[in-house]
Amino acid sequence: MPAAVWASGVAGPVGRGALLVGVVAAAFGAIAAITAARESARGEVTRTARLVPRFVALSFLAALGAIVAMEWAMITRDFSLQYVQDHGSRSTPPLYNFTAVWSALEGSILLWILALALSAGLVAWRYRRRLDDQLITWAIAVICIVMVFFFILSFGPANPFAEGAPGVTDGPGPNPLLQNHILVLFHPPILYLGYVGFTVPFAFAIAALITGRVGEGWLLETRRWTLFAWGFLTVGIILGGWWSYEVLGWSGVWAWDPVENASLLPWLTGTAYIHSVLVQERRGMLRVWNLSLLLATFSLTILGTFLTRSGVLNSVHAFSESDIGTYLLVFFGIIVLVSLVLIGWRGDSLRSPGAIDSPVSREGAFLANNVLFSIFAFIVLLGTVFPLIIEALQDRQISVAEPFFDRLSIPIGIAMLALMCIAPVLPWRKASTELLRDRLFWPAWCGIGALVAGLVSGADGLAPLLAFALGGFSGGAALRQVALATRRQGWRGLVGRANGGMIVHVGVILIAVALSASNAYTRSQELRLSVGTPATFAGHTFELVGFREDKDDRSTAVKALVAVDGGQAYAPAITKFLNMGMNVGTPSVKTTWRYDIYLTLEPPVKMDSGEARIKVFVKPLIMWLWIGGGLMAIGTVLAAFPGRRRRRPTDPTSADVPTNVERVVT
Amino acid sequence: MKKLKGRFVWSMMAVLAAVLLAFGATRSSGPTTQEERIDAISKRLACPTCNGESIYVSRASAAESIRNEIARQVASGQRADDEIVAYIESRFPGSLLLPPGEGVDSLIWVLPVVALVCGFGGLVVVFRKWKREGDVEADSDDAGIVAAALRNYDDPTEGL
Known part of the structure; x- marks a missing residue:
């Protein structure tokens, strides 16, 4: 067949060409964006800004071209490429042949780049009319720089288009675990959208530090981006658990494997951020802390990639390893250094006045949430890297695994459930005990009800019973908020950050209860x-x-x-x-x-x-694990919609002077 | 309604919850199968050839043979769970999944506690600081600013 003869061998050069175009386009995009930002900082009318979206679009096309070339090679069984020799085979069914492209490191990076270029494109398109704003152009510049790094990674050390030995006509196909369940089509791409999505808030955080915009304007831009990244990461993690359950045969969803931990770390700091950012929106406080959380979240995605893809930590997930470790480690170092220097330079001018009046308040609860999530992230990081530290110091191998994480995550999980009981009903500023007694009354009875239901169905053991009781209590507290909001506002009571957030809470609670029950009573x-x-x-x-x-x-x-x-x-x-x-x-x-x-x-x-x-x-x-996961996804989408019209965070915090006396009286 | 949600009903509820929890936590968990003992033991041991996976999770042949050994020990009924774990550990050193709390290894237990203390201690410190700052008295400069603002301010409610 002449077509096949022509097709064979074309993917390699096309793919390499696309990657090269990507490196150049992303680099020019960064240069153009920085130039535009400096021009608008000087108050000049910027012409360079118009070039930025074009370079971003070109990078996106390059990323798309690279992955299409890889798919083309895989689908046409182009065994001239090393990657196809290693991970392709003539007998792999079409679906798993399609997914074989991301069944190993080099191809996964192509998927990562595509997700990154897609976010860059979305940012450039969303703010196409605001390119004279230096906050926007700095943010795009940061994304472009990250993109340059990944394009170089793929063009150089993790080259998916390397030529293989001549004369090979068949290969082994992807790892068998990656070719017997449909979820391999969804879990990696969705997870990557989550990981990569955190690049956008990171870029805005860096831009805010560079421009020294002390206002809350940049938050408006980042909150929703973070929410989408967080939603994808959540769904990706849950699909991963589902895949483990359906495929691996040990009947579990989570094994505290290093790769799983690497996805949990940014999820934890990201979750802390989407809570504490509300304090900043409402009260203008915690600016430096919120910035740090965003910087930490992005750094942790890179650190996690380094830990799991460089071969320093072994894991069932590390389907292949290579020498990209040094690159990732250096990149991680640069990110941390730049973040610290910027915070050190700008931190003081960002610091906001004001005080949180009482720990028993909405903002107090958000702070407690942040402390819990940070400690949890610290424990997961510690448990993941501890064997490395011991090996480096004492040249001795130890394992830190499920028993360690179980022992520490159970009390933290229970503390989080307890916080979820009280936090939703707390008002801003200050709460009295009468108010708490009143608002928590029926939720608390839900907790007793859940406890009784657990006992009736034969449950025992303190930790799972506490989880059921607190699950019922916190579920009651979340549903109370939803019920009140829908009674006041109809369907609008389901959208907006607080209301959608309560739906997410219900999902989290279902997952917590289902995990406790299935771990304790299997x-x-x-x-x-x-x-x-x-x-x-x-x-x-x-x-x-x-x-x-x-x-x-x-x-x-x-x-x-x-x-x-x-x-x-x-x-x-x-x-x-x-x-x-x-x-x-x-x-x-x-x-x-x-x-x-x-x-x-x-x-x-x-x-x-x-x-x-x-x-x-x-x-x-x-089954309630998957239902909980679905509710979390739905809740995230609802939370991303604008809810009831409210004060823009950039407006002054003091209330309007009342012109209608009746309103004052009521 | 006020009475219903008063202190008394709340304390009754707390007592009820405590009693129910105590009852549930202490009641016997029913018989366990041999397989459940094997699962519990194999969750505590690392598979020697498979990168930190437990014997329970791993499907590798090395894990399979250790699982069979555990099954033999459990079936003979002569050793308790801890003894079986110690026996396997003596044959495959380094297979304990739970780091012991000795020497440098104890840091893995100490550091989380340190983090917890620092985290919540820090929270207490900032709330103290905020409380102090919140009590700032308005001085004469502040009063001047307010007076100046009031002079320039047309009260729309005036005359109502």
Whole structure:
């Protein structure tokens, strides 16, 4: 086929060309933006500003071109490229062949660059009429500089378009774990949108420091960007948990693996920010602190990428490693240095007057929230890097894993739930105990109700019961706010930062309760089933109906058909991937709203023996994890919509002089 | 309504919650299967070949064989959980997932506590500071500013 002959080998040069164009366009974009910012700082009419969106658009096209070239190479099975030799194969099904592009480091960086160029494009388009504002042009310049770094990373040390050995006509395909669930199509891109999305608020924070804009104007611009990045990161993390549950076969959603921790760290500081920024919007306080949180969030995304992609920390997620570690570490160092220098230089002029009157107030609660989230982030960071420090100091290997994180995260989680009980009903400035007794009354009864419900269904143990009680209490407090707001304002009571935030809270609470229950009350048993002889465990019967073998040209799957409670047969499987010689177990799950029955087939499997070892997990409330995740996503979108018209944060804080006396009286 | 939400009902509620929690926390958790003991033990041990994953999580063959060893020990019923963990640790040094609180390793337990104390201690300090600043008395300069502002100010409610 002449078309295929022509197509083969074209992806490499096209991709490299696109990356080179990207480096140049992003660099020119940065230069143009800085020039424009300096011109407008001098009060000149800037002509350079018009060039900025063009360079940004060109960078976006370059990023798109690079990833399209990679997809083209993967789809046409262009084995002239090393990356396709390593991660492509003729037998990979189309969907997993498509996702194979981000199944390893070099391709993932292409996806990262695309997300980055997309955010740059959105920023340039959103503020296309305000390019004479130096805050905007500085922010775009920062994004462009970050983009230059990643384009260089991809063009140089993490080159996805490197030529492979000649004469290779087939490859092993992506890691088997990355080709047996549809979520591999959604989890990485959505997570990357979250990670990369934090570049925009970071850029605005740096721009605010450079321009010395002490006002709250830049916050208006960043709050919503942060919210979207945070929403994507949240959804990405939850999809990751879902993927782990559906694929890995140990029936869990979270293992405190370094890569998981690396995604949790910016999530924690980002969550702290979207709370404390409200104090700044309302009271004009905590400016330096909020800036620092944004700078920390972005730095942590880079540090996390360094820790997990350079090979210093090992992890099941680190599907490949390379020598980009030094680049990432230097970049991280530069970010931290620039941030510290800028804060040191501008910090004092940003500092705001004013005081928070009482710890028992909305702003006091936000501060307590920030302390909790910061400590949590510190613990996660400590646990992740501690083995590295010990190895560097004493040349000895230790593991810090689930038992450590469980022991510390449970009390912190419970403290956060307790804060979520009280914080939503607190007014700004100051609250009296009468007011709290009044507003918290019915939420507290919800807590008692949840506790009783837990006890009735057989729950024991202090930590999970506390989680149920506080979950009920905080859920009641959140729903109370939603109920009051919708009664006052109709459907508008569901949108806006506070109301949408309460929906997010309900989602978080569902997840907290579901995690406590499923961690504490999982029942498990290994059953040796023979065909025709049912076994009973935890009130359910399991009967081996037979086996099925599914073969295609990349794998052989052996499935044990197990009828649960005499009904539908579930089919946990072991799939042998022929190219890799690797066996991958695939669980099968019966889901109900109260519990999941999770079945795995244990090796070795002898089909003709008529026997199978089936491991059964009965896990309560798992479905509520996904429902909670969905509510968090919906709540984030609702919170991003402008709610009830309110004072713009840039307007003076003092109230208008009343012109209508009646209003004063009522 | 005032009475309903008064101190008395709240303290009753607190007592009720405490009683329920105490009852739930102390009641026996029912029988556990051998498999659940195996799971609990294998969650405390690292798989020797797979980068910090626990025996429980890992599907690697090394983890599989240690899991079988744990299963044998549990089935024989002669050792308690801690003894089995110690036995596996003696055969595969470094497989404990929970860092012991000795020497430099204890920092991993100390530092979070330090962070907690610093965090909330810092909060107390800033609130104290704000409280002091909040009590600033207006001096004669401030009074002058207010007077000047009032002179230039047309009260729209005047005459109402």
